[in-house]
Amino acid sequence: MVAQRYRTASTLYPYSRSEDQDGSVQRHPVVVVGGGPVGLGFALDLGQRGTPVLVLDDHEGPGLGSKAICFAKRTLDIAHRLGAGVSMVDKGVVWNVGKVFYRDGKLFEFNLLPEDGHRHPAFINLQQPYFEEYLFAAIKRAKADGAPIEIRGGNRLTGLDAQDDHVRLDIDTPDGPYSIEADWLIACDGVRSPVRDLMGLSFDGRVFEDNFLIADVKMKAPFPTERWFWFEPPFAEAQSALLHKQPDGIWRIDFQLGWDIDREAELDPARIRTRIDAMLSSQTGDVPAYELDWTSIYTFQCRRMSSFRHGPVFFAGDSAHQVSPFGARGANSGIQDAENLAWKLHMVLEGQADQSLLETYSAERGCAADENILNSSRATDFMTPKSDTSKVFRNAVLDLARDHVFARQLVNSGRLSVPCTYDDFPSFGEDTLNGPEQTRPGASCTDAPVDDGFLLDQLNANFVLLSISGDAPEASDLSGNLFKSLHVATPSPELAARYLGDAHQAVYLIRPDQHIVARWSSFDAAAVARALRNALGKD
C-alpha cells in the first residue's frame, strides 16, 4: 500500500497497473524518481529529444499548499522552449511596484520597469501546483507527438541498489511491490530525498534559527497588486512581514516569527487572523473581507550534497540542494539543473558525446547551487541579523534608506534569481570578440528580438552557431557537425546591444541549454570545431 504523505491539488497521473508488475524485472534506460517541477521538467526535455524516460511518483498529482510562487525569467524561457511557457505567463501575475516599510513608516518604493526586447518578464507569481499542471499538460501534448515519456503515479521507491553501471529499484504500489532496473537514475525526489538516504549520502549546511508563518489569503475585495515588505512591523509581533499577489485573488503573506515559538498556538486561525487584520489595515485602517486559504509554518535551511552525481545516479532540484526561499531559488534553480542534464544525457545515450560530458553536470550545477546558497544566506542574514552588531548595521541601512539611494541597494529581502554564468570552466571559451559582459562564454543567452519573434525561440534543440551581421558561414564548413546555423543579417537594436556591443559582427557557439560556449569576431571553422569538442568534454 502507498499511504498519502500529503494532500494533492489535483489528480494528473492516477495509479494504473503496469506490465512491469507482472513478469520479470525490466530494464529502463532512464528512470526519474519524483514528479515535482524538476522531475517533470527533466522528463519533458529528455522525452522531447527522443530518449525514453519513466517517471515514478508516490502521489498522483502536485501537492496542495504554499510552496513556490515566484518563477523567474530563465525558468519561463526554459518552460517556453518545452511548450509550457504560454499557459504559465497567461495565468501568472506580473507585479512591478514594491514598497519597503520599516517599523511604522514607508522607507521607499520601487518600480521594476521591464526591459524591452524580451519575450518574458523578469518573473511571474504563480502557485506551484499550476506550474506542475502546465508542465504535465505539455508532457501530454509531447506524448501525443510521440515523445517516449511515461509517468507512474502511486509508485513509491522503497529500496535501491546502485551498481557501477545500473540501479535496481524496489517500488511499492496499491497492488503491492515490484522491481525494475535503470541504466541511469535521476533523483528528483525533493528535499527529503529517499534516494539520497537509501544511498547513505550526506546533505550538509546551515539551519536558520527562525520560523516563518505562511498564509495564503483569498481577498474578497480589490487590493493593490504590489509587493509590500516590512522590517520590524509595528503590528503582529513579527520581525518581518511580506505580502504579494498570486493568481485567483490570492495573496501570499509571510510573517517571520523568530526561533522560540509555540507552533500549535501560532497556527490557531484566530491568532493568524489577528496578525493579518493588523497587516492589511496598516495602510488604510480598513480590513478587507478575506478567507484563509492555506496556512503553515516553515523553518528554512541552506544545504547541498557535495556531489550531484554518484555513478549512474544524478541528483537534481531540492534533492541536491536546498535554499531558503528568499530570492525564490528552489524551483528556479532545479529547472536549470534539469535542463543542464537533459541534453547531456541524451547526447551520451545517442553516442554523440562521451560519458565525460556527464562530469560537467555536477560541477556546473554545484557552482550554481553555491551562488544560490550565498545569495539566499545573505538575504536571510539581513532579515535575521545573527548578532547585535549585525542588527545595528542592518537598522542603520534601513534608517539611511529612507533618504539615501545608496543604502537602498543594501536592503536585502531576497535577490531575484538569475541564471549562473559558468565562468572559468574548461568547457567554455574562446572569447575573441571583446563583446558585452552579459553574453560572455558561460552565460545563458539573453533574449532579444529577431525577425518577428525572439532569439531564444531559435535556440531550441541542438548546438547553434549564431552569426550576426557579416556573412553566413559556408554550408560546406559546417557539414558533419552537430549544429544548426542561424544567420541574422540585420540585427535588431537590442540584439546588437546585447551580442555585438562595439563590434560590427560576431559568431557565437551556443549549447542546447542556451549557454554560450564561445564567441569570435568572425567565422573560423577550426576554432568552432575546437570549441565544440571542448563543449562536449572531448578534450
Next chain:
Amino acid sequence: MSLILSPNIPDPDGFYETLINAHEGLTKDESDALNARLILILANHIGDRAVLAAALKAAS
C-alpha cells in the same frame, strides 16, 4: 567634490557580508572599537573636511 549618496560600491551584497563578517566573534566593546577605527580610517582616506561635515550631517 561633494558627498556621494548614490550607489557607488560594486557588489554591494558582497561588501555588506564582508563588513558583517569582520565583526564575527567580537564582543560589543570590541565591535564598537572596530567601528570607531574603521570610521577614522575612512575619514582620513576622504580627507576633505567639507565632505566629512556633509557625511556627519547625513548620518545624524
